[in-house]
Amino acid sequence: MSSSTNTNGDFQSSKWTKEGINGLIDNDRGTLDPRIYVDKDLYELELKNIFGRSWNFLAHETQIPNPGDFFQNYIGEDAVLVVRQADGSVSGFLNMCRHRGMKICRTDCGNAKTFTCSYHGWSYDRAGNLINVPMKKEAYRNEIKLEDWGPPKLEKVESYKGLIFGTWDPNAPSLTSYLGPMTFYLDHYLDRSGEGTRALGGVHKWVIPSNWKMAAEQFCDDMYHVDYSHASAMIAQLPEGADPSMASFPKDGNQFGCAEGHACSFWSSPFSNAGSGPAAMEFIMGPEREEALQRLGKVRVAEIAGMNSTVFPNFSLLGAGAFTIRTWHPKGPDETEIWSMIIVNASAPDGVVQALRKNIIRTFSPSGTFEQDDTENWAEMQRVFRGTKAQSTSLNSGMGLGHARQDERFPGTINFGYAEEGARLFYRRWKEMLTAPTWRDMSATLKEVS
Ligand code: FES
Ligand SMILES: [Fe+2]
Known part of the structure; x- marks a missing residue:
């Protein structure tokens, strides 16, 4: 089961049409519609089409200098765990246990070898791969495939001069192009x-x-x-x-x-x-x-x-x-x-x-x-x-x-x-x-x- 996210922009399910959204901001006349600050449907679209596709700030490099150092942040309303890997790279993944949805890690920052969910004890490695479930034989009859049940991972993580950014979108341009x-x-x-x-x-x-x-x-x-x-x-x-x-x-x-x-x-x-x-x-x-x-x-x-x-x-x-x-x-x-x-x-x-x-x-x-x-x-x-x-x-x-x-x-x-x-x-x-x-x-x- 792929952990990648569908990141194509989508407003078919919204009450808003493209024309309607374009009409909210008129840069030729210099006007702005206040509904951009209050409309719930626009907000849902922002989470999906903007935060779901943009490069989002995650952490400063000096906050996670060593392997296993982690920092918790948000992309839109999604909690994301940002972790320094053994090879010096940085990974990020949704901080949501694939069992019942509890946060995998409830600490703001620190250093860890693994992350164990506090609800039933599923464990994930530093890259977000599920590596252990308690009572795998008794509760799951050894039928669960661990590799299928990791959380979605950020598709790209890059730094610009100390600032680490990430995106869910595999099709996003490079960070420097985006900037x-x-x-x-x-x-x-x-x-x-x-x-x-x-x-x-x-x-x-x-x-x-x-x-x-x-x-x-x-x-x-x-x-x-x-x-x-x-x-x-x-x-x-x-x-x-x-x-x-x-x-x-x-x-x-x-x-x-x-x-x-x-x-x-x-x-x-x-x-x-x-x-x-x-x-x-x-x-x-x-x-x-x-x-x-x-x-x-x-x-x-x-x-x-x-x-x-x-x-x-x-x-x-x-x-x-x-x-x-x-x-x-x-x-x-x-x-x-x-x-x-x-x-x-x-x-x-x-x-x-x-x-x-x-x-x-x-x-x-x-x-x-x-x-x-x-x-x-x-x-x-x-x-x-x-x-x-x-x-x-x-x-x-x-x-x-x-x-x-x-x-x-x-x-x-x-x-x-x-x-x-x-x-x-x-x-x-x-x-x-x-x-x-x-x-x-x-x-x-x-x-x-x-
Ligand atoms: S919700 Fe995480 S182990 Fe059950
Ligand atoms: Fe000010």
């Missing part, structure tokens, strides 16, 4: 040092009452909210006696989007680490910046001093030198479980790492000041969209419409910092992945799967 021009921007986070990056211990997890796309979309490109939603938090973090007008977001930014649906906005002042204190800033503006300049060049270090971004569909990064990564796990159309971790440059001294870590937790974490502002907005919007009148009233997504440009310094489609280009391209890809039967039917990554 497309986003790799240029990811290097800003991941390739600043010859020593790479490392994940600091622990994952913050918490639940917010809003749709996962509100967060993913904001991290694409929303610099517009910062001076309003975060005004009081920014003023509170100013040094004593400073002019409150200093608490203003840089106005020099740009934003990037691409057909693959990834997006980011970036600015040229080292704004995001300013609250880390003088020692951390000395490192960031000194040796860290020097090495990054050597490796990445002036554009990606001076023009991109800070950045927020989303890798389609639900993986976001924010910061510079030290940064937060977060996965916006969907838990129904009106609930998201946020998983956030801190990643630092592996060459950063311990004292600097601690200062950066505290600054990130102070701003972006369950107790983070900026995080509270953001999630308050999203939760209130979700409540607004319960109304039937609200659901039939379109929203404006037209900022910067008609001003997209090419810029030889930056790959992809570029717009001014205050625009919604990234979100428009994110939603264009969202429509495409919901409705395209195969990768060949999508506008990007076509050549890689021909």
